[in-house]
Amino acid sequence: MNLADLMRVPFPSREQLCQQGTRKEVIEDLYDIWLIAHDEAMNLAVRLPEVFGDPPRPRITLHVARGYDDEWVLSEQRVAELAACDPEQHWSEVSAEATRQFQEYFTFSDPEGWRFYLPAFLRHYLADFPLSGWDAVHSACVERTHFDLITPAQVAFIDDFLALCQIWE
Numbered sequence: 001m002n003l004a005d006l007m008r009v010p011f012p013s014r015e016q017l018c019q020q021g022t023r024k025e026v027i028e029d030l031y032d033i034w035l036i037a038h039d040e041a042m043n044l045a046v047r048l049p050e051v052f053g054d055p056p057r058p059r060i061t062l063h064v065a066r067g068y069d070d071e072w073v074l075s076e077q078r079v080a081e082l083a084a085c086d087p088e089q090h091w092s093e094v095s096a097e098a099t100r101q102f103q104e105y106f107t108f109s110d111p112e113g114w115r116f117y118l119p120a121f122l123r124h125y126l127a128d129f130p131l132s133g134w135d136a137v138h139s140a141c142v143e144r145t146h147f148d149l150i151t152p153a154q155v156a157f158i159d160d161f162l163a164l165c166q167i168w169e
Helices: 003-007 014-019 024-045 048-052 062-071 076-083 096-101 111-127 136-143 152-168
Strands: none
Touching: 003 048, 003 111, 014 024, 024 111, 024 152, 048 111, 048 152, 062 076, 096 111, 111 136, 111 152, 136 152
16 A cells, blocks of 8 residues: 555544534534545545655654743754654654644744645644644644745645635535
């Protein structure tokens, strides 16, 4: 299985949504629409590996960004310490849980960090679409503050992502 295939994840069943606390009447009313929206999100997600490729690991990792948020000034030794907490060498290795726990990342990052972590955050947002509850990546794509290293193809992908969100959310 290639990386693009790994981007496609199934939408939760009605039973799973009910177990997660979604009200039955809401599921009855919206489930078929959610399936269509999720399928469109997955069609976008499978493009992530081709569009974002294999950017180098940034200096400002998730824990380093959190360090800047908490401590404001970090020595090189502290940066190395915090970066060691983030083992991922490729954006596809960043877990959904990490993207949920580090919603402040884009505020304390830099262009290199955006290039590396943006596809990971997009991947997990799209995997939960249209029920995504973590909006840091959406806000980052709207604000576009560190787009220095984002390619035209990546900007087009981000525009497609924002259009998808506009239609379905």
